[in-house]
Amino acid sequence: MKTVLDFIFGLLVIACALIALFIAFSPLIRMGIDIPFTSSVPVAIGSGGEPQFEVVIAGAEAHGIRAAFVNEAQGTLRLETTNWYFIFISNFAKLLTSIGLAYVVYLLRAVMQNLLQGEVFTQDNVARIRRIGYAVLIVAFVRAAAEYLAAYEILKQLTITRPALSLPSPFEAEVILASLLILVLAQVWSYGLDLEREKALTI
Numbered sequence: 426m427k428t429v430l431d432f433i434f435g436l437l438v439i440a441c442a443l444i445a446l447f448i449a450f451s452p453l454i455r456m457g458i459d460i461p462f463t464s465s466v467p468v469a470i471g472s473g474g475e476p477q478f479e480v481v482i483a484g485a486e487a488h489g490i491r492a493a494f495v496n497e498a499q500g501t502l503r504l505e506t507t508n509w510y511f512i513f514i515s516n517f518a519k520l521l522t523s524i525g526l527a528y529v530v531y532l533l534r535a536v537m538q539n540l541l542q543g544e545v546f547t548q549d550n551v552a553r554i555r556r557i558g559y560a561v562l563i564v565a566f567v568r569a570a571a572e573y574l575a576a577y578e579i580l581k582q583l584t585i586t587r588p589a590l591s592l593p594s595p596f597e598a599e600v601i602l603a604s605l606l607i608l609v610l611a612q613v614w615s616y617g618l619d620l621e622r623e624k625a626l627t628i
Contacts, residue, residue: 430534437527444520452509461491464511465503466576468495468590483584490583495590502579502590514578518571525564532557546618554614558607565600 451462480493480502489507504511532553539550576592 430530430537434527434530434534437523437530441520441523441527444516444523448513448516448520451512461489461505461507462512463503464506464508464515464579465501466515466579467572468500468502468576468580469592480585480590485583488583500590502576504579511579514575518568518575521571522564522568525560525567529557529560529564532560546614546621548618551611551615551618555608555611558604558611561607562601562604565604 480495482488482490482493485491485493488511490504491507492505493502495502506512536550536553536557539545539547544550573592580590580592
């Protein structure tokens with residue numbers, strides 16, 4: 426399990442570095458080649474008849490957009506564009522999410538290391554599990570806010586004639602619930618630590 430967490434942590438660190446480099450150097454890359462990059466943000470698809478997945482944007486060329494479509498049923502607006510601002514704001518949420526997940530996995534690795542050493546109910550593990558819960562909660566809010574602002578900026582600047590697109594739901598209830606469950610687990614772990622201390626005192 427520790428090896429798997431080490432591997433995931435390494436992948437997340439590499440992902441963070443690659444996304445940051447992509448955001449920083451995409452203008453330089455595009456100077457040499459005339460290829461659009463993908464900018465994607467979550468959106469809500471307007472209700473009505475059959476869902477329409479082809480997106481028609483008035484004045485798309487002026488914004489450097491080559492193609493636009495909504496991908497998947499939950500609604501992700503994908504733009505093939507040379508507009509660096511769209512590329513930046515749509516990938517910034519991914520960068521923040523990757524950094525947050527890397528931190529969570531880093532803490533999980535430390536907890537797993539203690540468990541492998543037979544140190545289960547320790548103050549360090551309680552603190553780490555509590556930090557994991559808070560980190561998951563913060564990542565959920567920060568990611569949702571960043572995606573919402575990115576979608577707001579893109580939809581504000583584009584005149585989309587069809588389909589009817591609106592801003593996404595800003596928060597995911599299941600992620601907030603998961604973070605609360607982790608915080609409850611941290612409290613249970615703290616209680617286990619107290620029991621261990623009482624047991625040591627009675628021996």
